[in-house]
Amino acid sequence: MAVTPFAAWAVARLAGLERGALTTQLMTATPYAAAASLVPVLIAALARNRAATAVALAATTALGFAVVPRALASSDTATGRPLKVLTINLLFGRADTGAVLDLVRRLQPDVLSTQELTPGAVEELEAAGLKELLPYTYLLDEWSAGGSGLYAKYPLTPLRLFRPIGHQMPAARLDLPGGAPVEIADVHPYPPLGSQVHEWAAALDSFPATGPSGPVRILAGDFNASLDHAAMRRVLDRGYDDAADRAGQGLIPTWPANRGRIPPMITIDHVLVDKRVGVKEVSVHTVPGTDHRAVFASLTLPD
Template identity: 40%
Template structure:
């Protein structure tokens, strides 16, 4: 948007050289965005298992529980949530989430600090992180899916916002991103040849170096991987549509087939619904 504004200013001032330069900047910006959002990679071929993931920020636990339960009942195999409060857990249980997703790993907290996982498949709980000083919450578990040679690792991530509260700072956000990177590398070691799926609110856009640092060691962003198109998620509770993409599903040793965003009543983030292909036997 800034590049386009610069081009319009240059045109209105009739500065030929500046107009040419500004047009070049706009062209490069568009090329970068198109390559990220619209040019996906070839999907996994051979035998694979689809895992449908819903990732949602609950906005201090205020998201509509009945909407989430009804949405996931037909469209998801696992659910990752952030800003999970004890009260939100009770409302989701009352709305029937346990009937569809009998397995869970939850670390609730007041405000924005909680996170959790619900699953149709049994979970083997891994050590989890919730550290306000580190600026990140990450519950994680092995996903015990019948027929897969290697158990996938599933995690929910919430890197605390750098601007949302008194305790949140830019330095704290940077610390949270470093901690998230450490955890992602740890999950890669735990999973070995198995898949890793990590959904959550990273409070980071693809333009930020700290987020791109996460896309190493085999990790990919599901939107970029599938070429699903521009997928802004925040803010979703304004009169204008969402502007930035700060919620992501990351994969490793797997391939995102599709990703779409869904407006969730009561939340200020759109949820992500992703279909992830996991190889039955990656060594075959």
């Protein structure tokens, strides 16, 4: 009996069978299920039940193949123009302004993607000097969770890469020196709660594809999705890699942060990169005042 739940989980994960809000939310716990699936293997082996042992081993192997590679950095020797991307969900604009500015000064991103950007947060960030560091902006701020905005070192030209479903998701062309521009989208679909799960899936399915030709594209933000969601894997199938996954940092959780004794548990904030983009480094940072951790990616662009 101990084997059955993990075998079912493995089948659902591999086949993308999650349906409805509850199973979609549960799927974010797949890394923990993979670790826990070792217990039925031991129980079945001690009981000398060959059939149960075989099923338990198959489930553990399947879940392990889905999860373990995220902790293993892939060799990345790509060279080219550098691009640094930082993304952070500001939690209704409540993230500590000083901490955000300190992070920007320390990491020196070329572009900052913000979610839950309110008019109040825009004023506070500007007063603290953000526009001196990142003078070019494309902001769609709102007094709610729906606001988002891009800040950059270099000129931004608004684009309509896709039809946003859910929160504001500004996209822009970033005119970098020394080569072709990059297209970047600030991502923040609804969370898959209740009936919103359908809009969440539709939003992920609406994201534009990228490929070996045409402009390089990067999607950065709070996806409200992990790599264990079938809808998220469909995004990757359209020409993207998860930067943290490539850097061997794909199991570092980004939510919930700043919850006292409750540690971050799931990874739902991402920087997705065109497969032509090299990944040098990815790091995750806790910022006071918000329940999401910031994700930073140091990238190299194709010449």
